[in-house]
Each structure stands twice: as structure tokens, then as C-alpha cells.
Amino acid sequence: MDKVRLGIIGMGNIGKYHADYILNRKITRCELVAVCDAITAPLERFKPLKIFTDGGQLIRSGDVDAVIIATPHFQHTTLGIAALRAGVHTLVEKPISSHKADAERLIAEHKLHPQVVFAGMFQLRTEPRYLKIQKLINEDLGQLVRVNWINTDWYRTEAYYASGGWRATWKGEGGGVLLNQCLHNLDTLQWLCGMPARVRGFCQLGRFHQIEVEDNVTAYLEWANGATGAFISSTGEAPGTNRFEIVGTRGRLVLENNRLAFTRNEMDMLQFSQSAKQGFVKPEVWNVDVPFNDAVLPHAVMVQNFVNAILDGEPLIAPGEHGIHSVELANAMLYSSLRGETVELPMDGSAWEMELNRLIAGSTLQKKVAKVAADDFAGSFRK
Numbered sequence: 001m002d003k004v005r006l007g008i009i010g011m012g013n014i015g016k017y018h019a020d021y022i023l024n025r026k027i028t029r030c031e032l033v034a035v036c037d038a039i040t041a042p043l044e045r046f047k048p049l050k051i052f053t054d055g056g057q058l059i060r061s062g063d064v065d066a067v068i069i070a071t072p073h074f075q076h077t078t079l080g081i082a083a084l085r086a087g088v089h090t091l092v093e094k095p096i097s098s099h100k101a102d103a104e105r106l107i108a109e110h111k112l113h114p115q116v117v118f119a120g121m122f123q124l125r126t127e128p129r130y131l132k133i134q135k136l137i138n139e140d141l142g143q144l145v146r147v148n149w150i151n152t153d154w155y156r157t158e159a160y161y162a163s164g165g166w167r168a169t170w171k172g173e174g175g176g177v178l179l180n181q182c183l184h185n186l187d188t189l190q191w192l193c194g195m196p197a198r199v200r201g202f203c204q205l206g207r208f209h210q211i212e213v214e215d216n217v218t219a220y221l222e223w224a225n226g227a228t229g230a231f232i233s234s235t236g237e238a239p240g241t242n243r244f245e246i247v248g249t250r251g252r253l254v255l256e257n258n259r260l261a262f263t264r265n266e267m268d269m270l271q272f273s274q275s276a277k278q279g280f281v282k283p284e285v286w287n288v289d290v291p292f293n294d295a296v297l298p299h300a301v302m303v304q305n306f307v308n309a310i311l312d313g314e315p316l317i318a319p320g321e322h323g324i325h326s327v328e329l330a331n332a333m334l335y336s337s338l339r340g341e342t343v344e345l346p347m348d349g350s351a352w353e354m355e356l357n358r359l360i361a362g363s364t365l366q367k368k369v370a371k372v373a374a375d376d377f378a379g380s381f382r383k
């Protein structure tokens with residue numbers, strides 16, 4: 001094979017976005033040949049591509065070597081399993097599943113077909129600002145001490161929530177801001193700092209919107225080495241903040257307003273504390289403004305990597321298996337909040353699945369769906 005024949009299942013906001021840059025030849029050695037959506041009317045403009053209404057039919061058609069699954073979250077598991085089983089290379093949108101137990105099912109299917117490429121869409125991993133943070137953590141920051149991410153610039157209006165019947169419902173999505181908007185940040189957090197050992201979440205359900213899931217979250221995190229952190233997110237706060245602060249024994253990194261500042265301790269703070277002769281002194285610091293470029297189309301970088309993995313065996317930026325961690329963090333914060341207790345990680349995925357099924361069964365929300373005015377969807381991930 002020297003070219004990947006690709007299909008996209010789920011042609012809503014992000015499915016169409018992927019289709020547009022692929023059709024604009026931003027990806028080499030890849031041809032978009034088929035698209036699929038449960039509602040076909042908006043797909044007319046994609047002719048002469050093959051058009052399907054059923055994801056399973058597209059997968060089994062023989063027309064595609066690979067698929068991007070861009071449906072609502074619950075179908076990521078069912079369609080992902082169907083694609084892996086059929087030997088079709090699979091790139092699943094985030095979250096890879098709606099909850100940890102489903103993510104385990106998806107990953108277990110991939111174990112049966114290891115020759116099939118299975119990737120997750122975690123495009124923040126391609127962004128130079130996060131790659132610089134990764135390099136600084138690995139090389140300069142010393143031992144991890146504290147991680148604080150105030151991640152409240154995910155503001156969404158009622159019109160957004162009304163734009164899809166599945167949105168912000170237990171049944172359609174399985175969670176709120178944690179599983180949808182800031183899931184990218186949860187992936188980035190654990191990709192950079194590793195998984196915490198325990199989590200205590202405080203989630204407010206429908207605090208700012210007519211929804212049944214969480215739209216306001218404060219969580220405390222603790223790592224095995226004693227490092228601690230806070231993760232705060234919201235879809236109801238304007239103007240909102242995006243401040244990511246990572247403290248190590250060799251200094252502090254702050255990413256805010258698209259600027260990365262490294263305040264570097266000339267001496268490791270623990271060594272300094274042990275060797276200093278005076279009581280109120282601190283290590284000297286260097287203030288470093290860390291330069292980085294803006295990534296060109298992070299989603300396209302991910303899709304090109306997926307294609308290269310299929311054709312050349314290039315290592316994946318985000319193997320599908322990695323996607324379970326962000327799902328687990330999102331689930332654990334919610335589960336902890338609902339139970340009023342700390343959750344140790346790895347958490348029991350089946351316990352949360354049972355709790356989620358109870359929430360689905362007890363749901364009384366009457367969801368109002370309305371068409372939204374034309375919007376700059378791509379603006380939602382340019383921040």
C-alpha cells in the first residue's frame with residue numbers, strides 16, 4: 001500500500017473540519033474516499049466521495065483502509081471495536097470512550113489485532129508550547145512538586161448545549177466539561193506529569209447551564225512522589241483563565257496568555273534549604289522567556305502521523321491505549337465528587353460504569369435541541 005484510503009464516521013463539527021483539510025491536500029499519501037453520518041443531508045457537498053449512513057457499512061465496505069471516528073463519545077467504543085475487528089486502522093476522536101470500562105473494552109479489542117494501527121486524537125501533544133514544557137520537565141525542572149491548572153476558558157452558551165441532543169447528558173455523553181472540553185488538558189496533564197495516585201473532585205452539576213452533568217470543577221490531585229496539584233475547569237465562567245503552572249525543585253514554569261515563562265532556581269530548592277546558613281534567603285533565580293512556534297494545524301499533524309504509522313510504522317504520537325488515562329481522570333473526578341471521597345488510581349472502571357448507568361436511568365432532563373447560528377467552530381480549540 002502506498003496510499004491510505006480514509007473514511008470519516010460522524011460528520012458534525014470536527015468530522016467536517018478533518019474532511020476539509022484532508023480534501024485541501026494537507027495530508028500526503030492519504031485520500032478521503034468516504035464519509036458517513038446518521039444524517040446525510042449535510043454530506044451532499046462531499047460528493048463524489050462515497051456517502052454512508054451506517055458506520056458499520058462503511059467499515060465493512062472494502063472501500064477504506066482506515067477510519068477517523070468522530071461521532072458522539074459512546075459510539076467511539078462500538079464503532080472502534082467494529083473497525084479494529086475488521087482490520088481497519090482506527091483513529092478515534094477524544095475521548096476514546098465515554099468511561100473507563102468502555103475504554104478497557106476498546107483496548108482489549110486492539111490487543112487481539114495488534115497489527116491494526118489504533119490512535120487517539122490528542123492534538124495538544126503536537127503543539128510546540130507543550131513540547132517545550134515536556135523538554136523542560138525532562139531536563140531542567142528537577143523533581144515534580146506542584147501542578148496547578150486553572151483551565152476555565154471553555155466558556156459555552158446555552159445555544160451550544162442545545163446544538164446536539166447528546167450533549168451534556170449522562171446518556172449521550174457520560175459527563176460534561178471533564179469528558180468533553182477539558183479532556184485534552186487532562187491528557188496533556190498526565191502526558192507531561194504522569195498519572196496521579198489519587199484524586200478528590202468537587203463537581204457542580206448544571207451550575208451555569210440547563211444541563212444535568214458537571215460544568216464547574218475543582219479537583220485536588222496527588223502523585224506517588226508526594227507532588228500535589230489542583231485542576232480547575234468550567235464552561236460557565238467568562239472571561240475565564242488558562243494558567244498552567246508546574247513547579248519542580250529547580251524552578252517554576254508558567255504557561256499563560258500563550259507565553260511560557262521559566263523561573264529557574266540556580267540551585268535545587270531542597271539542596272539550598274539544607275545548605276543555607278541564613279533563615280530567610282531563597283535560591284537566586286534566572287527569568288527565562290521560553291520561545292516556541294505556533295503549530296501548523298495540530299489535527300493535521302496527528303492525521304499525518306496516523307497515515308505514516310500505517311504506511312511506514314512511524315511511532316504514534318498518541319497510541320489509542322494512552323486515551324484511557326484522560327478518561328480515567330475525568331471519571332475519577334466525577335466519581336469522587338458524587339461519592340464525597342478520595343478515589344485511588346487506577347480506579348475501578350466497572351464501579352463508575354454502574355454509577356453512570358444509575359445516573360442515566362434516573363435522568364429526568366428534557367433536552368431541548370435547537371439549530372445554532374453559523375459559528376467559528378475552529379475558534380473553540382485555538383486558545
Ligand SMILES: NC(=O)c1ccc[n+]([C@@H]2O[C@H](COP(=O)([O-])OP(=O)(O)OC[C@H]3O[C@@H](n4cnc5c(N)ncnc54)[C@H](O)[C@@H]3O)[C@@H](O)[C@H]2O)c1
Pocket residue numbers: 009010011012013014015036037038039053054055070071072073075093094095121123164180381
Ligand atoms: N479533537 C478535537 O479538537 C475535537 C473537537 C471537537 C469535538 N471532538 C470530539 O468529536 C466528537 C464529535 O464532536 P462534534 O462536536 O463534531 O459533535 P457533532 O454533534 O457536531 O457531530 C457528531 C456527528 O455524528 C453523527 N452521528 C451520531 N451518531 C452516529 C453514528 N452512529 N454513525 C454516524 N454518524 C453519527 C451526528 O449526526 C453528528 O453529525 C466528540 O466525541 C468530541 O469530543 C474533538
